[in-house]
Amino acid sequence: MSWKTVDTTGWGRAHCTSGEVARPERALQLKRLLATAPVPAFGMRRSYGDAALTSDARSLDMTRLDRVLSFDDTSGVVHVEAGLPIGDLGRMFAAKGWIPPVMPGTGFATIGGCIANDVHGKNHHVVGSFGQHVTEITLIQGDKTRVITPKDAGIFQATVGGLGQTGVIASAKIQMAPCKGDLMVLTERRIDNLDEFFVAFDDSSADYTVGWIDATAKGANLGRGVLEESEITSGVNPGSGKSKSVPFNAPRWALSAPIVRLFNEMYFRRVPASGRTSVKPITDPFFPLDAIHNWNRLYGKNGFNQFQCVVPLEATNCLRIMLERISASGLASPLAVLKKMGAGRAGYMSFPMEGYTLAVDFPNRGSAEYLVRELTDLAREAGGRIYFAKDGLAQAKQIAGMYPEQKAWQQEVAKADPERAMETDLVRRLQLRGAPAAPKFPETSLSAKDQGESA
Amino acid sequence: MSKASQNETWIILGATSSMARAFARDVAARGATLLVCGRDMDDLASTAQDCLARGAKMAEPCAFDARDTSSFAPIIERATSEDGVINCAVFVGSMPTQDAIDAEPDLINGTVQDNFTGPATFLQMLAPELESRGSGTVVGVGSVAGDRGRIGNYVYGSAKSGFATYLSGLRNRLTRAGGHVVTVKPGFVDTAMTWDVEGMFLVAAPEKVASDIMKAVTKKKNVIYTPFFWRYIMLIIRHIPEFIFKKMSI
Numbered sequence: 001m002s003w004k005t006v007d008t009t010g011w012g013r014a015h016c017t018s019g020e021v022a023r024p025e026r027a028l029q030l031k032r033l034l035a036t037a038p039v040p041a042f043g044m045r046r047s048y049g050d051a052a053l054t055s056d057a058r059s060l061d062m063t064r065l066d067r068v069l070s071f072d073d074t075s076g077v078v079h080v081e082a083g084l085p086i087g088d089l090g091r092m093f094a095a096k097g098w099i100p101p102v103m104p105g106t107g108f109a110t111i112g113g114c115i116a117n118d119v120h121g122k123n124h125h126v127v128g129s130f131g132q133h134v135t136e137i138t139l140i141q142g143d144k145t146r147v148i149t150p151k152d153a154g155i156f157q158a159t160v161g162g163l164g165q166t167g168v169i170a171s172a173k174i175q176m177a178p179c180k181g182d183l184m185v186l187t188e189r190r191i192d193n194l195d196e197f198f199v200a201f202d203d204s205s206a207d208y209t210v211g212w213i214d215a216t217a218k219g220a221n222l223g224r225g226v227l228e229e230s231e232i233t234s235g236v237n238p239g240s241g242k243s244k245s246v247p248f249n250a251p252r253w254a255l256s257a258p259i260v261r262l263f264n265e266m267y268f269r270r271v272p273a274s275g276r277t278s279v280k281p282i283t284d285p286f287f288p289l290d291a292i293h294n295w296n297r298l299y300g301k302n303g304f305n306q307f308q309c310v311v312p313l314e315a316t317n318c319l320r321i322m323l324e325r326i327s328a329s330g331l332a333s334p335l336a337v338l339k340k341m342g343a344g345r346a347g348y349m350s351f352p353m354e355g356y357t358l359a360v361d362f363p364n365r366g367s368a369e370y371l372v373r374e375l376t377d378l379a380r381e382a383g384g385r386i387y388f389a390k391d392g393l394a395q396a397k398q399i400a401g402m403y404p405e406q407k408a409w410q411q412e413v414a415k416a417d418p419e420r421a422m423e424t425d426l427v428r429r430l431q432l433r434g435a436p437a438a439p440k441f442p443e444t445s446l447s448a449k450d451q452g453e454s455a
Numbered sequence: 456m457s458k459a460s461q462n463e464t465w466i467i468l469g470a471t472s473s474m475a476r477a478f479a480r481d482v483a484a485r486g487a488t489l490l491v492c493g494r495d496m497d498d499l500a501s502t503a504q505d506c507l508a509r510g511a512k513m514a515e516p517c518a519f520d521a522r523d524t525s526s527f528a529p530i531i532e533r534a535t536s537e538d539g540v541i542n543c544a545v546f547v548g549s550m551p552t553q554d555a556i557d558a559e560p561d562l563i564n565g566t567v568q569d570n571f572t573g574p575a576t577f578l579q580m581l582a583p584e585l586e587s588r589g590s591g592t593v594v595g596v597g598s599v600a601g602d603r604g605r606i607g608n609y610v611y612g613s614a615k616s617g618f619a620t621y622l623s624g625l626r627n628r629l630t631r632a633g634g635h636v637v638t639v640k641p642g643f644v645d646t647a648m649t650w651d652v653e654g655m656f657l658v659a660a661p662e663k664v665a666s667d668i669m670k671a672v673t674k675k676k677n678v679i680y681t682p683f684f685w686r687y688i689m690l691i692i693r694h695i696p697e698f699i700f701k702k703m704s705i
């Protein structure tokens with residue numbers, strides 16, 4: 001199996017790196033590669049920042065290991081290779097009456113990536129996080145292969161949401177959820193401001209809810225948007241249309257402040273004041289952005305960063321301050337999402353907590369970096385945290401204390417990967433596993449310097 | 456994906472390759488029966504399961520080694536136990552670098568067996584069955600490398616070229632018995648074989664090649680290039696006069 005140097009970026013394209021990559025196509029090749037030297041794995045690199053990047057080091061592309069290994073149609077447990085995109089799993093099984101219980105906003109995310117970031121969906125308040133439905137993980141740690149289940153306390157919680165630090169996930173078993181059909185009934189209605197959003201979330205009884213927010217709105221309109229509620233229903237999928245693609249980097253003005261304001265106004269008005277209901281193929285409401293390939297190029301060649309945080313339910317004022325800062329900055333893009341989360345999480349480092357999660361894209365330019373850092377501090381001060389799947393800008397000191405179980409995670413990870421062979425750029429940047437090991441002989445260099453000075 | 460109009464069984468030779476896997480998925484979506492054949496039995500078992508999840512009526516792994524003709528008959532027997540149309544898609548092949556062959560000329564034998572004589576022997580054994588059923592499609596995957604001998608890989612190219620000539624003859628034979636043969640000439644495809652090869656351009660995804668093949672099968676095409684533009688690239692390359700071509704290194 002061979003290595004080749006590949007230039008890669010995170011989904012936001014603000015981070016790029018180059019490193020040697022191998023792409024095994026068979027389980028045996030994967031085992032052999034890792035037996036010689038453990039290296040980090042990545043899936044479809046749908047993480048926005050640097051969670052799936054390894055600068056100047058080797059890593060494994062898992063996307064060719066993408067098969068269904070078994071399916072039990074009485075229990076609904078499916079065993080899949082880690083590189084299978086979750087959208088494929090959804091499309092394959094919905095017609096048979098089963099659906100992945102949790103799906104993130106992109107169907108391109110692989111099962112390995114869904115586990116390593118313990119992803120959440122629009123139904124988080126009902127079913128919890130992805131990892132809560134994982135019944136077994138086959139984990140490769142160097143030349144050892146381990147099969148772990150939720151009963152293997154410690155290593156399981158360190159692996160789910162564990163950013164790939166405990167080993168390479170080769171395959172996993174997932175408890176699918178029964179579903180009525182492969183259509184979705186989607187109801188959309190306008191929400192006039194932030195307070196109304198909080199009420200709407202409390203009142204909603206839908207399985208899937210998410211709010212689109214006009215992050216450019218100010219004053220009385222602050223936090224206005226559209227609430228989308230959906231439910232799965234039976235019927236025959238009319239067959240989805242062809243996907244479109246963004247063939248080149250958009251010019252800078254494409255997402256400039258006036259255009260975004262205009263777009264958001266139109267997007268808000270698109271939904272009639274009285275609301276509306278429509279029926280769609282199952283993947284449409286789940287993966288609205290997947291219909292346009294490479295939409296990340298809309299942000300131009302400099303790319304973008306996404307900020308996503310979750311704050312406790314009572315921290316509504318923090319959200320208000322965040323939205324004020326964002327709209328005042330004129331930096332927001334049309335992509336801003338608000339959602340009420342439940343408490344469900346499966347790993348030590350899982351993102352979800354009960355509260356509100358806010359996600360906003362910012363073009364990678366000018367003051368956006370400072371704004372994102374400021375928002376990160378606001379989230380921490382309110383007792384919240386940021387999402388590693390999205391982050392590319394935070395500093396190590398900013399995230400201290402955000403993840404209360406980080407110590408337990410560090411201990412498990414240190415056992416699983418004592419040589420720190422699995423560290424990715426994000427893990428290093430945020431020093432998630434602790435400060436980097438001190439250089440071997442710090443005293444020598446110190447004393448050499450001392451001598452120099454005294455001479 | 457269109458459903459098969461009647462019972463169909465597909466023998467897929469070299470089913471561990473990414474192109475074959477992608478094609479097997481398309482076949483599975485038609486509700487066909489699949490015999491996925493190759494050497495890595497664990498891997499084939501996974502592919503068979505995957506095909507079942509994607510709609511195959513039945514999918515079974517079978518041991519096949521292009522260099523061991525005794526592995527052929529059991530597969531053919533297994534296929535003939537199925538009713539309906541029997542089809543066969545050949546994805547087997549190997550491509551040692553020209554440098555490796557220069558260092559060890561004996562590698563030529565294996566290369567020719569993998570890319571040409573092994574699959575041809577298999578198809579020769581299968582042909583009478585297709586004739587007697589009066590149906591069946593054979594898909595033979597060659598390569599644009601077979602269109603002209605080039606300094607970089609002329610041993611691989613000549614094996615593929617031999618296979619293409621064989622397929623042309625087989626087409627001649629099976630057509631009159633109601634069968635059909637599709638010769639596929641892929642350009643650069645993003646597979647394990649090309650992963651670390653330098654100078655690749657216009658690289659196609661295996662899924663794209665697979666769907667082109669399926670279209671060609673449905674439309675009963677004879678020879679296809681995939682992606683299509685390779686037809687024009689190769690048209691030019693084939694027409695470069697030899698006195699110029701012999702000095703080129705493309």
Ligand SMILES: Cc1cc2nc3c(=O)[nH]c(=O)nc-3n(C[C@H](O)[C@H](O)[C@H](O)COP(=O)(O)OP(=O)(O)OC[C@H]3O[C@@H](n4cnc5c(N)ncnc54)[C@H](O)[C@@H]3O)c2cc1C
Nearest residue numbers: 043044045046047104105109110112113116119120164169
């Ligand atoms: C449009 C869009 C919408 C999104 N919406 C949501 C959402 O609603 N909810 C949500 O939770 N997330 C969301 N995300 C984030 C996305 O779901 C996660 O980043 C997910 O992890 C991406 O999966 P991937 O296969 O691309 O993983 P990558 O980005 O390639 O990798 C992510 C992490 O997983 C690790 N990893 C990947 N595969 C393996 C493996 N086999 N073994 C060990 N470690 C592995 C990597 O090392 C890395 O740390 C969204 C992303 C996009 C682009």
